[in-house]
């Protein structure tokens with residue numbers, strides 16, 4: 506079989522057109538789910554697919570499916586896709602790349618004479634970025650949301666999801682009947698920008714994702730004693746913020762003691778009473794900690810708490826830890842990793858097996874079907890920002906690896 510390739514110019518044009526929906530002056534996009542920009546982009550996708558003669562259906566929560574029939578129409582389909590919603594003032598490629606590449610793959614397969622055994626479906630998942638709920642659309646494929654749950658979901662601006670859906674004229678009954686039975690999809694593959702700088706730093710073309718990391722979240726509180734900032738000698742203070750500072754400077758050492766893939770971040774810090782001339786009585790740290798295995802995340806949580814205790818002892822403080830949640834890591838399918846790697850190698854691309862530190866719809870899809878993810882380099886590792894960038898050459902290379910992977914899955 507002569508090698509089928511994507512139409513790189515058409516893919517570029519699709520990405521450039523999509524970037525106009527919700528375009529911001531800074532060169533990024535604000536296309537949060539179910540916003541007018543998102544709705545306009547969905548309508549454009551629909552028109553584009555219909556013009557290409559492809560069948561499109563949308564489920565009750567807004568996941569879109571674009572179908573290329575196979576010879577065995579009742580065979581389990583191969584899915585590929587991503588999301589077109591963005592964070593506020595986000596970039597032009599996060600999700601958009603995997604969505605437009607999936608549509609390009611669908612168009613290319615439909616217009617070529619290649620014989621597919623299985624149907625191929627390009628999927629655009631609703632609300633991946635969690636305006637209403639993190640990974641809303643793909644979660645709804647794993648398990649339908651109950652009408653009560655849907656009624657409680659609110660957007661970043663406090664508006665209700667059900668009002669947004671009704672405003673679009675959608676049927677709320679269908680919104681809670683979205684689940685797909687496990688095993689009804691043959692395989693799922695998602696192409697995505699790395700959103701980090703590992704591939705660029707190692708000059709590798711294609712990342713083969715081994716696992717999507719699991720994420721822990723929790724709150725640490727150091728409790729000391731409020732004192733006068735002028736009259737209390739430094740050695741007589743019980744200052745919780747100093748202990749917090751000591752813990753934070755030790756994060757690289759604590760994570761390294763668990764595994765090379767462990768990361769920990771404090772992105773929110775608060776002190777009480779919060780006055781410039783008062784030694785704080787309380788420091789509250791919101792922690793985010795991730796790794797590739799559940800037991801490693803739990804060990805990391807223990808190590809963080811132990812380091813917090815050591816810091817608390819040095820300053821004569823109480824320390825408390827409250828876990829908010831741990832989401833389990835999602836391993837990618839071993840056979841799909843091999844398929845992606847051999848497709849890339851056959852096209853002369855260098856590859857690196859690597860975990861994904863960010864969450865993706867693929868983590869939900871891995872509960873429904875064997876799932877694989879393909880990464881391409883992100884310039885400077887920038888993402889969730891207008892600075893998000895990948896080269897057109899890398900985009901085309903990634904789309905061709907996706908096409909060959911989907912093709913081999915759909916012909917087996």
Ligand SMILES: [Zn+2]
Pocket residue numbers: 588599600633697865
């Ligand atoms: Zn994404």
